Amino acid sequence: MTKKQRVAIVGAGPGGLTAAMLLAHRGFDVEVFEKQNQVGGRNGALRVDGYTFDIGPTFLMMRNIIDEMFALCGRKTEAYLDIRELHPMYRLKLGDGRDFSPIRDAVKMRAQLDALFPGEWEGYQRFLAYEKRKLARITPCLQVPYSSLGSYLSGRMLRALPYLDAHKSLFEHLGDFFHSDLLKLAFTFQAKYLGMSPWLCPATFSIISYLEHSGGIHHIMGGLNQLSQALAKAATEDGAKIHLATPVTEVMVTHGRATGLKLQNGETIQADAVVLNADFAHAMTHLVKPEHRQRWNDAKLKKAGFSCSTFMLYLGIDRTYDIPHHNVIFAPDYRQNVREIAETQVLSEDPSIYIQNACVTDSTLAPPGHSTIYLLVPTANNRGSIDWAKEAPMYRDKVLELVESRGGLSDLRKHIKAERMITPHDWEHQLDVYAGATFNLAHNVGQMLYLRPHNSFEDIRDCYLVGGGTHPGSGVPTILESGRISADLIERKFNTPT
Numbered sequence: 001m002t003k004k005q006r007v008a009i010v011g012a013g014p015g016g017l018t019a020a021m022l023l024a025h026r027g028f029d030v031e032v033f034e035k036q037n038q039v040g041g042r043n044g045a046l047r048v049d050g051y052t053f054d055i056g057p058t059f060l061m062m063r064n065i066i067d068e069m070f071a072l073c074g075r076k077t078e079a080y081l082d083i084r085e086l087h088p089m090y091r092l093k094l095g096d097g098r099d100f101s102p103i104r105d106a107v108k109m110r111a112q113l114d115a116l117f118p119g120e121w122e123g124y125q126r127f128l129a130y131e132k133r134k135l136a137r138i139t140p141c142l143q144v145p146y147s148s149l150g151s152y153l154s155g156r157m158l159r160a161l162p163y164l165d166a167h168k169s170l171f172e173h174l175g176d177f178f179h180s181d182l183l184k185l186a187f188t189f190q191a192k193y194l195g196m197s198p199w200l201c202p203a204t205f206s207i208i209s210y211l212e213h214s215g216g217i218h219h220i221m222g223g224l225n226q227l228s229q230a231l232a233k234a235a236t237e238d239g240a241k242i243h244l245a246t247p248v249t250e251v252m253v254t255h256g257r258a259t260g261l262k263l264q265n266g267e268t269i270q271a272d273a274v275v276l277n278a279d280f281a282h283a284m285t286h287l288v289k290p291e292h293r294q295r296w297n298d299a300k301l302k303k304a305g306f307s308c309s310t311f312m313l314y315l316g317i318d319r320t321y322d323i324p325h326h327n328v329i330f331a332p333d334y335r336q337n338v339r340e341i342a343e344t345q346v347l348s349e350d351p352s353i354y355i356q357n358a359c360v361t362d363s364t365l366a367p368p369g370h371s372t373i374y375l376l377v378p379t380a381n382n383r384g385s386i387d388w389a390k391e392a393p394m395y396r397d398k399v400l401e402l403v404e405s406r407g408g409l410s411d412l413r414k415h416i417k418a419e420r421m422i423t424p425h426d427w428e429h430q431l432d433v434y435a436g437a438t439f440n441l442a443h444n445v446g447q448m449l450y451l452r453p454h455n456s457f458e459d460i461r462d463c464y465l466v467g468g469g470t471h472p473g474s475g476v477p478t479i480l481e482s483g484r485i486s487a488d489l490i491e492r493k494f495n496t497p498t
């Protein structure tokens with residue numbers, strides 16, 4: 001590269017920061033423009049009266065991807081992050097009231113399966129063996145862009161095809177290994193990370209539960225938000241500039257090429273390449289004029305499928321609870337609950353709830369003797385007609401009542417000292433998440449791989465996408481991969497002699 005090429009990145013979420021870190025290390029002149037006054041986006045921190053919460057991601061899988069990204073920049077993760085594995089991975093309160101706590105220890109796992117689901121150990125072994133082969137075939141497809149039909153039909157993809165299992169649902173696929181429907185659910189709830197129903201989500205995604213069972217679930221001390229902090233630190237050490245509280249209002253396009261950004265403060269930034277990390281559909285509808293979008297036009301976005309949303313409560317409390325770090329309380333009628341979220345789009349009377357009790361691992365998040373409780377309730381996205389201004393206070397009370405009665409948090413309401421709520425309406429209108437669909441475009445067969453918005457954005461040259469809305473999809477490790485894929489594409493374009 002003779003002249004330093006200038007890359008302007010919209011958004012300092014984990015996708016934008018990964019691209020910033022890699023490109024800055026490779027000698028590009030990188031500037032990141034972030035609307036909020038901190039980095040991280042959905043992976044940011046929420047600090048309230050001495051309590052620290054992760055806004056979004058709390059489950060960290062595939063920590064090896066973090067190691068790879070830092071290694072690409074000549075760094076060691078340990079110099080930036082203190083990452084600990086969780087044992088057990090999580091507690092699942094099944095619909096029949098029993099607790100099941102999957103653990104990455106074969107002896108303890110077998111003892112639990114034999115006690116709770118006699119006869120299922122053999123199926124579990126087959127599941128692990130099958131998914132291991134599947135992951136080996138699919139992983140290479142998650143590390144490259146799909147910009148053309150040719151790349152879609154590559155040898156790599158053809159080798160993975162028999163393992164994609166895209167013709168059946170996740171729930172159906174688990175029937176090949178397990179008899180008990182409750183046990184199947186213990187391997188499907190991870191569809192939550194994609195915001196999808198296990199009965200609709202393609203079986204391709206059974207690799208997520210395999211990744212947990214094979215590689216474990218980790219916590220980052222200080223919260224997963226520390227990942228974004230670390231990516232930002234490494235990027236700035238290599239010369240990237242991160243501008244906080246600097247909203248972008250438009251991607252400038254000339255003759256089909258991205259040429260820079262317009263900022264809300266009136267400035268214009270010229271760039272050789274633009275990287276969009278803002279939520280994909282939000283960016284399309286707010287930052288890219290309709291005349292520049294041939295494929296991802298408003299009609300296509302209207303027809304696109306989007307993930308569910310989440311109703312969130314972040315509670316700082318003046319006591320601790322003796323429950324594991326991650327807890328999933330299944331609705332007694334889980335299928336009905338999922339139908340209400342994904343199909344009928346109404347508020348569930350009896351929802352499933354995720355409880356994070358992070359202080360059991362990480363006392364840095366609250367004052368001594370106090371702790372933080374993070375509650376996430378998957379709900380319909382804003383394409384339904386739930387009136388959150390009206391429903392939110394009642395829903396808050398219902399959720400608190402349920403976690404007290406079913407989640408093991410007795411008297412929780414008496415101990416709340418600090419509280420924040422994010423509703424699906426807030427995700428959309430305060431945090432710029434299209435339709436409040438917290439896990440982005442749905443991951444159905446029609447919106448995966450070549451059919452997902454391309455990393456090298458198909459509608460505008462020199463415009464690249466990173467984050468949950470592009471390939472390979474939503475979830476921290478895949479989002480980091482999107483940063484790497486787009487950084488590689490930019491490097492290839494500007495470093496290859498023509």
Ligand SMILES: Cc1cc2nc3c(=O)[nH]c(=O)nc-3n(C[C@H](O)[C@H](O)[C@H](O)COP(=O)(O)OP(=O)(O)OC[C@H]3O[C@@H](n4cnc5c(N)ncnc54)[C@H](O)[C@@H]3O)c2cc1C
Binds near residue numbers: 043474
């Ligand atoms: C509640 C919740 C729980 C989740 N749990 C998990 C989990 O446990 N594990 C997991 O792997 N994944 C999880 N995810 C999914 C995913 O990993 C995260 O959402 C991730 O943070 C998304 O990263 P991103 O890079 O796509 O974008 P974001 O984090 O959304 O970042 C986009 C950034 O762009 C900025 N921006 C938007 N518009 C503009 C503008 N006009 N100008 C400048 N900046 C702008 C935003 O402010 C934001 O900072 C969860 C998500 C949510 C919401």
